[in-house]
Amino acid sequence: MLFLSCERRPCQCAMPASPWPTPRSVRQASQLHAVLTTSGKIVHPPSAGHLLSSLTNCLSAPLHLSYALSLFDRLPLHSTFLFDTALRACLRASAGADHPVLLFRRMRRGGVRADAFTFHFLFRCCSLARARAGLCRMLHAACLRTMLPSAGTLVTNPLIHMYAVLGLTDDARRAFDEMPVKDAVAWTTMIGGLAKMGLLDEARRLLVQAPERNVVSWTSLIAGYSRAGRAAEAVNCFNSMLSDGVAPDEVAVIGVLSACSQLKDLDLGRSLHFLIGEKRIKMSDNLVVALIDMYAKCGDIACAQGIFDAVGRGQKPQPWNAIIDGYCKLGHVDIARSLFDQMDTPDVITFNSMITGYIHSGRLRDALLLFMQMRRHSLRADNFTVVSLLTACASLGALPQGRALHASIEQRLVEDDVYLATALVDMYMKCGRVDEATIVFQRMGERDVHTWSAMIAGLAFNGMGKVALEYFCQMKRNGFQPNSVTYIAVLTACSHSCLLNEGRLHFKEMRSSHGIHPQIEHYGCMVDLLARSGLLDEAMDLVQTMPMQPNAVIWGSILSACRVHKKIDLARHAAEHLLKLEPDEDAVYVQLYNIYIDSRKWVDASRIRMLMEERGVKKTAGYSSITVAGQVHKFVVNDQSHPWTFEIITMMEEIAHRLKSVGYSPITSKITVDVDEEEKEQALLAHSEKMAIAFGLISLPPNLPIHIMKNLRVCEDCHSAIKLISKLWKREIIVRDRSRFHHFRDGTCSCNDFW
DNA sequence: CTAGGGTTAG
Numbered sequence: 001m002l003f004l005s006c007e008r009r010p011c012q013c014a015m016p017a018s019p020w021p022t023p024r025s026v027r028q029a030s031q032l033h034a035v036l037t038t039s040g041k042i043v044h045p046p047s048a049g050h051l052l053s054s055l056t057n058c059l060s061a062p063l064h065l066s067y068a069l070s071l072f073d074r075l076p077l078h079s080t081f082l083f084d085t086a087l088r089a090c091l092r093a094s095a096g097a098d099h100p101v102l103l104f105r106r107m108r109r110g111g112v113r114a115d116a117f118t119f120h121f122l123f124r125c126c127s128l129a130r131a132r133a134g135l136c137r138m139l140h141a142a143c144l145r146t147m148l149p150s151a152g153t154l155v156t157n158p159l160i161h162m163y164a165v166l167g168l169t170d171d172a173r174r175a176f177d178e179m180p181v182k183d184a185v186a187w188t189t190m191i192g193g194l195a196k197m198g199l200l201d202e203a204r205r206l207l208v209q210a211p212e213r214n215v216v217s218w219t220s221l222i223a224g225y226s227r228a229g230r231a232a233e234a235v236n237c238f239n240s241m242l243s244d245g246v247a248p249d250e251v252a253v254i255g256v257l258s259a260c261s262q263l264k265d266l267d268l269g270r271s272l273h274f275l276i277g278e279k280r281i282k283m284s285d286n287l288v289v290a291l292i293d294m295y296a297k298c299g300d301i302a303c304a305q306g307i308f309d310a311v312g313r314g315q316k317p318q319p320w321n322a323i324i325d326g327y328c329k330l331g332h333v334d335i336a337r338s339l340f341d342q343m344d345t346p347d348v349i350t351f352n353s354m355i356t357g358y359i360h361s362g363r364l365r366d367a368l369l370l371f372m373q374m375r376r377h378s379l380r381a382d383n384f385t386v387v388s389l390l391t392a393c394a395s396l397g398a399l400p401q402g403r404a405l406h407a408s409i410e411q412r413l414v415e416d417d418v419y420l421a422t423a424l425v426d427m428y429m430k431c432g433r434v435d436e437a438t439i440v441f442q443r444m445g446e447r448d449v450h451t452w453s454a455m456i457a458g459l460a461f462n463g464m465g466k467v468a469l470e471y472f473c474q475m476k477r478n479g480f481q482p483n484s485v486t487y488i489a490v491l492t493a494c495s496h497s498c499l500l501n502e503g504r505l506h507f508k509e510m511r512s513s514h515g516i517h518p519q520i521e522h523y524g525c526m527v528d529l530l531a532r533s534g535l536l537d538e539a540m541d542l543v544q545t546m547p548m549q550p551n552a553v554i555w556g557s558i559l560s561a562c563r564v565h566k567k568i569d570l571a572r573h574a575a576e577h578l579l580k581l582e583p584d585e586d587a588v589y590v591q592l593y594n595i596y597i598d599s600r601k602w603v604d605a606s607r608i609r610m611l612m613e614e615r616g617v618k619k620t621a622g623y624s625s626i627t628v629a630g631q632v633h634k635f636v637v638n639d640q641s642h643p644w645t646f647e648i649i650t651m652m653e654e655i656a657h658r659l660k661s662v663g664y665s666p667i668t669s670k671i672t673v674d675v676d677e678e679e680k681e682q683a684l685l686a687h688s689e690k691m692a693i694a695f696g697l698i699s700l701p702p703n704l705p706i707h708i709m710k711n712l713r714v715c716e717d718c719h720s721a722i723k724l725i726s727k728l729w730k731r732e733i734i735v736r737d738r739s740r741f742h743h744f745r746d747g748t749c750s751c752n753d754f755w
Numbered sequence: 756c757t758a759g760g761g762t763t764a765g
Contacts, residue, residue: 088756120756157757188758195759219759226760251760258761289761322762352763387764422765450765 020047022054026064029055033071043076052082056089065093080115083107087121097131104139116154119143123158127165136162137171153183160186164193184212191217195224200233213244219252226259234259235268248275250282257290261297269294288312289322296326317347324350328357333366346377352384359392367392383414390423394430397709397736398627402427406440418444422451429458432707432734432741449480457489462741463750465497472506484516491525495532496740498752503529518546524553531561532754536570552581559588563595564754571595586612586619587712594670622712624688628699635691637683644695651694656685658728659721667717670755689718689735697729705732713737716755723747 020036023029032051036042042051052075055068068089075082083103090099100122107114119139126136140159147155156179163172176182176190187210194203203224207217218241225234238256241248248256253276260269273291276283288311295304304326312319320343327336333354340346340354351374358367371389374381381389386405393402406424409416421444428437441447441455452475459468472490475482482490487510494503507526510516518526523546530539539558543550555578562571575592582588589612596605612619625634633642642648668680675683684690689710696706714722714737726733727747735742743750 117756124756154756161758183757185757190758192758214758216759221759223760249759254760286761293762318762320762325762328763349763354763356763382763384764391765417764419765424765426765448765454765 020050023051023058024054026055026058026060026067029058030067042074045075045077045079045082048075048077049079049082049085052089053085056085056092059089059092062093062095065089065095065099068093069099078107078110078112080107080113080118083112084115084117084121087118087125091121091125091128094128097126097129097135100125101135101139104142114142114146116147116152119147119155120158123155123162127158127162130166131162133166133168136166136168140171140175153179153181153186157183157185157189160189160193164189164196167197169194169197169199184214187212188214188217188220192220195220198224198228200224200228200230213241213246215241215246215249215252218244218246219249219255222252222255222259226255226262229262231259231262235263248279248281250284250287253281254287254290257287257294261294264298266295266298266300269298269300283311285314285316285318289318292319292322292326296323296329301326301330301332315344317343317345317350321347321349321353325353325357328353328360331361333357333361333363346379348374348379348382348385351377351379352382352388355385356388359388359395362395364392364396381414383417383420386414387419387423390420390427394423394427397431397707399431399433399707400627400630402431416445418446418448418451421446422448422454425451425458426454429454429462430736430741432462432705432736432743434459434462434464434743447480449475449483449486452480453483453486453489456486457492460489460493460496462743463496463752465493465499465752468493468497469499469502482510482514482516484510484519484522487514487516487518488521488525491522491529495525495529496752498529498532500529500533500535520546520548520551520554523548524551524557527554528557528561531557532564534561534565536561536565536567540570550577552578552585555581556588559591559595563591563598566599568595568599568601583615584617586617589617590619620711622688622710624692624708624710626692626696626706626708628696633692633695635688635695637688638686639688639691642691642695644698647698648691648694651698652685652690655690655694655721655725656681659724662724662728664721664724667720670716684715684717684721687715687718689714690721693722693725693733696733697731702731705734708733708735710735710737713739714742719749719753719755723749 020032023032029051036047036051041047052068052071055071059065059068069086072082072086086103087100090103104122107118122139126139143155156175159175160172163175172190172193176186179186187206191203191206191210194206200221203221207213207221210217218237222234222237225231225237235256238252241252253272257269257272260272276287288307291307292304292312295301295307304323308319308323312323320339324336324339327333327339336354336357340350343350351370355367355370358364358370371381371385386409390402390405393405408414409420414420421440424440425437428440437455437458441451444451452471456468456471459471469490487506490506491503493499494506503526507518507522510518510522523542527539527542530542536558543554555574559571559574559578562574571592575588578585578588589608593605593608596608621636623634623636625632635642666681666684668677668684671680671683689708692708693706696708700706714735719742722733722735722744724747725731726744733744735744740751740753
């Protein structure tokens, strides 16, 4: 209405060439369009140009672009300016590279001369749309043929940017070097392109050469170092910028804050916070996010909360996301959730952070409920969500759900990427499907050090240590640098497969060839390997010479090896340490009790019993679970609560019968209760593992493997009984217990575990 | 008409 009121009287302030007011919205543009059409003025090139140009300035939706392009199509005359404006419209609507290329072809067919703006917009469209390298080079060639040599930076700067965005740094560099006159933007674009590709040393060299070092060049270098994990260099770079006399702005500070988060350097963080106030740098939302994130990661959550309360409680979800993530990372999921519930408009990132927080604290049910709530906010799951859910499936051993997620990836409901593929490998491995994990791994386009590590760790857990080491060799041959996580996987492979010499070799090599200092986890693997191999003295030497205090995992390895290798004194020593570290962990008492019983030290054994009673330590009940048709069925010893108890017992009797008929005798020697042999056999038969397997045999189709999860360790009798069951029933049985996978097939098990 | 940035994942 407001706009129409000027329709008869042209604005005084408008350009003299165009007697029309300037529309400020698509709606106003369409009104002007109507007026021009009815008055026949639409054929007047300056009027039409004015309309198209001002419409272009208002574009905000794809529909607007089709309006603008249809308007363009109906114009009687197509000048270079009009084509350039149409290209500008494509850019504004970020509508990919197809429209621009078609426009360019029409231009040449129509004999319309291309000018500097034409190529300027074409190159920018290609950058935005990440166009194919071939197309970009073609347009570049067309540009060289068409343009006067002195086209200038209006064309070359977007050209360099285009090549840099596509990762074609050589093309970018050549174009840059061939520029007769380089302005500040050219230098900055080139430096930024190199920094983004991780070519930081080259970027730095260029920065030194540049006639002028501005805040933008410095910032791209700072961010580059920070992204590459070279946080200390990022901070140095920031300091160099300051001493170079370049004033930091909001973006520069955000970059150095993220480096500071990595370094967890609270003092530096505080001084940066002070600098913001001192230099009166604008406190944008993004800066607030970076500050909250920095304080949270540097361990000062109170300060993070303070900033959030002061400036973060607006409508924008980003500051909320930063503080929620901070609480989740510290394990305070309930505080995070209460903030989450206060939000008006959570976005995908909010949900992803909260879901991941729940998953990392083992609250998978809450994670799932939240995932289902996303629909109510009409939010779609993205790659982050799917990776988190795959992690949950991996830790639950939920193979069918994991497969469903895989299917949604294959159907391209989410974009395939390295993270996703690695999470898939991890999920299949943790569900015992080495074959499927391998297929995913082999089909992936891009791999990185995490992918290889997941593969090696997965093979290790599945008892395929030798294969894991082959993958490790292949990884190094392909030029990937192993990191400390990779070495945890490699050493786990050695300890789970009892590869003593290989373990020693890799433990030595990690420091000598790759400069990785062993952490407690690496020592843990080595101690386990030595102890399992019966070299308890050597294991203890390592424990005493390592530069940190042994943790419960390490004493646990020693203790369980002591039972097998009958080292009572060392067992007592290890147990003492364990009871100090974890006085409530029932497994320690049970282990020590069993060791005393094994060696007939009845008095010591009963002392342990008493100690447990005194301290109120309860033995956690062992249970096994199996998922059938999406439902989890949980069994404890002698369980009669299941609705199919009758069928299960019948099946267990058949199992006992068939085992006996092939000469199997239950391993009753470890049972310490004083009952007769037959009762012992009955007790073993009622173990939760066997109940779950019996139920699986009844309820799952014969071609499906049976997956069982056990919260403790599979007992010796169950282990050898399941081997036989897998042979007699010709079924694959996969049991995941506390420390590893047991893959039973045709009478064998993949694990190298002992009792 | 222009170059640099943050929070969620394996």
